[in-house]
Amino acid sequence: MTRRKIALAGIGKIATDQHIPTLASSPDWELAAAVSRHGRVEGVPNFTDMDEMLAAHPEVGTVSLCMPPVPRFAYAEAALKAGRNVMLEKPPGATLSEVHALENLAREAGVVLYATWHSREAAFVAPAAAWLKGRRLKRFTVTWKEDVRKWHPGQDWVFEPGGMGVFDPGINALSIVTAILPDPIHVTRATLEMPENRQTPIAATLAFHHPQGAEVTATMDWDHSGDDVWRIEAVTDGGTMTLDRGGAEMRIDGSVQSAGDGLHGEYPRLYAQMARLVEDGRSDVDLSPARHVWDAMTLGRRKIVAPFHW
Incomplete structure (x- = not known):
């Protein structure tokens, strides 16, 4: 070919x-x-x-x-x-x-x-969506913590207007959330921690409306020390499912499944999908993860925190 x-x-x-x-x-x-x-x-x-x-x-x-x-x-x-x-x-x-x-x-x-939303291509995102379908959600918790110094070393643009701050990685979590939840949600409250010398948040907490009354929250931190935490937990009437390592691992009531390649298959799957779209002459522009970010930036209460330095 x-x-x-x-x-x-x-x-x-x-x-x-x-x-x-x-x-x-x-x-x-x-x-x-x-x-x-x-x-x-x-x-x-x-x-x-x-x-x-x-x-x-x-x-x-x-x-x-x-x-x-x-x-x-x-x-x-x-x-x-x-x-x-x-x-x-x-x-x-x-x-x-x-x-x-x-x-x-x-x-x-x-x-x-x-x-593209590369985190949606993690190994267990699709299985998580299938598992949640038909179950009643009680609580849904997103925890997304990493160190900006590791992933964007010295890249000041991430803290300038349009750079999105903590939502640069946080939108990865939201891309998974919007892919696996059967029901649509929207942001109702947010707190944005703004370093006094920067233009975008370094941490954020979000609360969402869920149409069936489930408690849906997200905590994001870009000044995190230690191992990255990329975790989504769903408590339902049919058990508890946890996506960990950004979707490379899934636990259901203690039973663990893990992808051997970690997250390395995400970009090959994106480019394979692009090839299919070009073959079909079809666009794919889903903005649902970005809408949550923009809503949080609009509704968010600003909390000024200590200056951030590289």
Whole structure:
């Protein structure tokens, strides 16, 4: 099978750690070009300007965007207007409105737009959704704690407007929540801990309305020391299910199932899905995780906390 040519834009940590290795072993995609102001990919043509790359490589039918959300819209807009399919790293944009605008552009151009949520591709997300279906939820607790210094070392953009702060990892949890809960929920209360020298929260607590009256809460912390905690617990009338390690492990009433590859299969599954979408000529733009973030930022009570320094 002939592999489709794809370009990668935004050569930073996530591209280096996940996208480039995934594309190197993909049966569906051939990395044909890269666009970045600072990074490079060995073995392919490298550009610092998206328009220049698009003009130089008409054979590249798809562009995968990995830069931070604030500058991403302009790159996506250029690619869509040039008739290329676009794959968006999470979160899909700095605002909901700009993603809706991209969705309209893709429709007008007759190309595919894919807003990816890599945590939904963890091994036990789909089994968790199947287990919850038909059970009455009593309590649902999200605990998402990690160290920003480990995952975004020195990247000040995460604390600037549009960077989302703790919701940069927290939206991963919300992407799983919106994939596995049978009933829709919405944010009712939030507390956002704002370092006095930063523009976005470093920690957050959220409460949600559940249509059947279940207690649904989330606690997120980006200044956590020790091992990462990526856990979702659901207490139901038919037992307790816990997703741990970001969905790489599932426990049901003490019985443990664990994925041998941890989270390493997430990005290969994303790119396989992108190949299917392109084959079908179908876009996939689900903004439900982002809506929870935007609602929390709107409703959230700001609590000023100590300055954050790298």
